Amino acid sequence: xxxxxxxxxxxxxxxxxxxxxxxxxxxxxxxxxxxxxxxxxxxxxxxxxxxxxxxxxxxxxxxxxxxxxxxxxxxxxxxxxxxxxxxxxxxxxxxxxxxxxxxxxxxxxxxxxxxxxxxxxxxxxxxxxxxxxxxxxxxxxxxxxxxxxxxxxxxxxxxxxxxxxxxxxxxxxxxxxxxxxxxxxxxxxxxxxxxxxxxxxxxxxxxxxxxxxxxxxxxxxxxxxxxxxxxxxxxxxxxxxxxxxxxxxxxxxxxxxxxxxxxxxxxxxxxxxxxxxxxxxxxxxxxxxxxxxxxxxxxxxxxxxxxxxxxxxxxxxxxxxxxxxxxxxxxxxxxxxxxxxxxxxxxxxxxxxxxxxxxxxxxxxxxxxxxxxxxxxxxxxxxxxxxxxxxxxxxxxxxxxxxxxxxxxxxxxxxxxxxxxx
Numbered sequence: 001x002x003x004x005x006x007x008x009x010x011x012x013x014x015x016x017x018x019x020x021x022x023x024x025x026x027x028x029x030x031x032x033x034x035x036x037x038x039x040x041x042x043x044x045x046x047x048x049x050x051x052x053x054x055x056x057x058x059x060x061x062x063x064x065x066x067x068x069x070x071x072x073x074x075x076x077x078x079x080x081x082x083x084x085x086x087x088x089x090x091x092x093x094x095x096x097x098x099x100x101x102x103x104x105x106x107x108x109x110x111x112x113x114x115x116x117x118x119x120x121x122x123x124x125x126x127x128x129x130x131x132x133x134x135x136x137x138x139x140x141x142x143x144x145x146x147x148x149x150x151x152x153x154x155x156x157x158x159x160x161x162x163x164x165x166x167x168x169x170x171x172x173x174x175x176x177x178x179x180x181x182x183x184x185x186x187x188x189x190x191x192x193x194x195x196x197x198x199x200x201x202x203x204x205x206x207x208x209x210x211x212x213x214x215x216x217x218x219x220x221x222x223x224x225x226x227x228x229x230x231x232x233x234x235x236x237x238x239x240x241x242x243x244x245x246x247x248x249x250x251x252x253x254x255x256x257x258x259x260x261x262x263x264x265x266x267x268x269x270x271x272x273x274x275x276x277x278x279x280x281x282x283x284x285x286x287x288x289x290x291x292x293x294x295x296x297x298x299x300x301x302x303x304x305x306x307x308x309x310x311x312x313x314x315x316x317x318x319x320x321x322x323x324x325x326x327x328x329x330x331x332x333x334x335x336x337x338x339x340x341x342x343x344x345x346x347x348x349x350x351x352x353x354x355x356x357x358x359x360x361x362x363x364x365x366x367x368x369x370x371x372x373x374x375x376x377x378x379x380x381x382x383x384x385x386x387x388x389x390x391x392x393x394x395x396x397x398x399x400x401x402x403x404x405x406x407x408x409x410x411x412x413x414x415x416x417x418x419x420x421x422x
Contacts, residue, residue, distance in 0.1 A: 029146035030155045032206040033098075033139060034162030039199035040102055041163050043109060043192040044128070045170030049268040050178075051112075051121065052248040053261055054185050061118040063252060067372030069118065070246035071365035073125035078361025080133025085354025088138035089347065095209040098142065101135020102203055104128070106196035113189035137353040142209065144341040144349050150287060152341045156334035157283020161276045164329070166195075168272030171265035179262070223355065229343050230352065232401040234359045236394055237336070240299065241363035243306075243390025245371035249383055250309065250325065256380050258315040267322050274326030282330045283338065291339040292402060298331030299395040303388045310384035336360075 023031040055061040055069065084101070088094045108128030115121045140156075147155040174188070181187050223231060254267055286294040305328055308321045336356060344352040371383035 026155060026158055027146040029207050029209075030143055030158060032202055033143060034159045036102065036199045036203040036207070037159060037163035038166035039195045039202065040105060041166030042170045042173065043166075043194075043196035043199070044105065045167040045268070045272065046173045046195075047109070047112065047170075047189050047192050049171050049251055049264050050174060050185065050188075051125070052251050053255070053264065055118055055121060056252075057261075058185060059116070059118050059121070063375050064369075064372040065118050066248050066252065067246065067368040069122045069125055070248050071368035072122060073129040074246065074361050074368075075365035076126055077129035077133035077136075078358045078364065080130060081137045081357035081361070082351075082354035084134045085137025085141065085350035085352070085357070088141055088350035093209065094138035094142040094145070094350065095203075095207060097138040098135045098207075099200065099204055101131045101133070101138075102196075102200045104131030104134060106193060106200055107131070109192040109196055110190060112192075113186045115186075133357075136357055137350050140337050140353040141349040142207070144337075145210075145346070147341075149341070152338040153283035153286035153291070153335065154280065155283070156337045156341075157280040157286075157330075160283070160330070160334035161279035164272050164276035164279060164326075168269050168276055171268040171272065174265040175262070175269070178265075225348060226344060226352065226355075229402060230340070233339070233343075233398075234355055236398045236401060237356065237359040238363055239397060240391055240394035241360055242367050242370075243387035243394075244302070244364070245367045245383055245387065246364065249368075249371050249375070250322070252375075253309050253312070253380055253384070254315075254318045254322070257312055257318055259318055267319060270319055271322040271326045274323045275329045276326075278327055278330035279334055283334050286335050286338060291335050291342065292398075294331055294335050295339065296395065296399065298328055298335065299391055299398065301328040301331060303391040303395065306384045306388040306391065310381040310388065 021028060026034075051069075052066050055066055056063060084097050088097050091097075105128050108124050108126075108131065111127055112121060112124035115124055143155055143159055144152065177191070178185075178188050223234075251264060251268070254264060255261070259267055282294060301324060305321055305324045308317070308324070312318060312321060337353065340352050340356050341349065370386065374382035374386060
């Protein structure tokens with residue numbers, strides 16, 4: 001039987017659940033946010049795999065510049081995710097920030113098309129990733145707000161799957177269209193504004209947000225209200241990210257091993273399709289067996305994949321490694337967000353996702369700089385040996401420091417739960 005406290009918690013949680021009709025068994029908001037991400041990722045990923053090639057081949061920049069550009073861009077996004085998540089909690093609104101973020105991402109595409117030196121590419125990536133920084137935490141909180149607790153893994157899995165389906169179509173589009181444009185990168189980059197604009201329109205027209213009642217003065221940008229499990233989880237993620245450099249290095253490694261420029265988009269397509277297909281079922285699996293088991297498997301897959309990239313000699317093996325890398329993403333990215341939703345109070349979700357995204361990205365600048373240095377000063381295998389070892393360290397810390405999967409925590413164990421909810 002439920003205690004009175006449990007009943008109040010349950011009633012409060014039910015009151016926060018969405019009442020709108022579902023699409024394919026999912027909340028309308030979750031579905032349309034997934035559709036927005038699908039179109040946006042078509043736009044982003046039809047050009048992202050080509051940026052390292054564009055920088056090093058067309059503009060003549062060294063590999064270290066690739067690490068610098070991607071590190072600055074992604075770290076900027078990570079910092080902004082903290083503030084945007086906190087602001088969405090404080091303003092009691094997520095949608096407006098999400099629309100602004102997707103709009104900035106659309107603006108970055110024509111800037112890239114007009115780039116003729118490497119620092120202009122940096123500006124384009126900065127604008128694009130700033131948009132990601134503004135939108136990601138409010139969007140993730142909006143997904144959690146629109147989902148029943150027992151379906152967090154499934155909903156985040158669907159979103160990551162649709163997002164990655166767009167990421168799969170993007171490189172495929174590059175493979176089909178770029179040769180027709182005689183490899184004119186700038187003309188091709190300018191086409192990316194079309195799907196990006198469609199994504200913004202879907203978000204603005206179809207995603208609805210219910211009014212929230214939390215007072216804005218009660219929300220502070222601090223880790224203090226969060227429980228010990230969440231703080232330790234952030235520490236593990238931060239350690240792991242030191243060895244997880246930009247995916248641009250995987251693309252350069254594929255090129256280094258012998259994959260032709262024309263096949264690079266198809267290699268990335270394989271990675272994205274595996275991720276897209278696996279994300280929803282693995283998210284549902286985490287709802288049944290627990291997040292911790294799934295995350296452990298994801299870290300182990302990453303370590304083995306990076307070891308494979310360090311040792312790879314055959315172009316054929318690169319295809320297999322990119323497929324396995326897609327599984328790593330399916331086992332971790334959406335699951336991290338579901339795990340966070342399990343262990344933090346609802347009124348602090350935006351801030352929590354901000355800190356999670358900060359941990360995921362703030363170390364990306366030093367990680368990418370380290371990878372670029374190891375590539376240039378030692379050999380192309382060195383960054384991947386380093387990443388494999390660091391991921392094993394993070395795996396050990398995760399097993400030792402995180403006591404459970406978060407789903408079975410009792411209400412009174414969740415520090416920072418607002419008085420109105422207990």
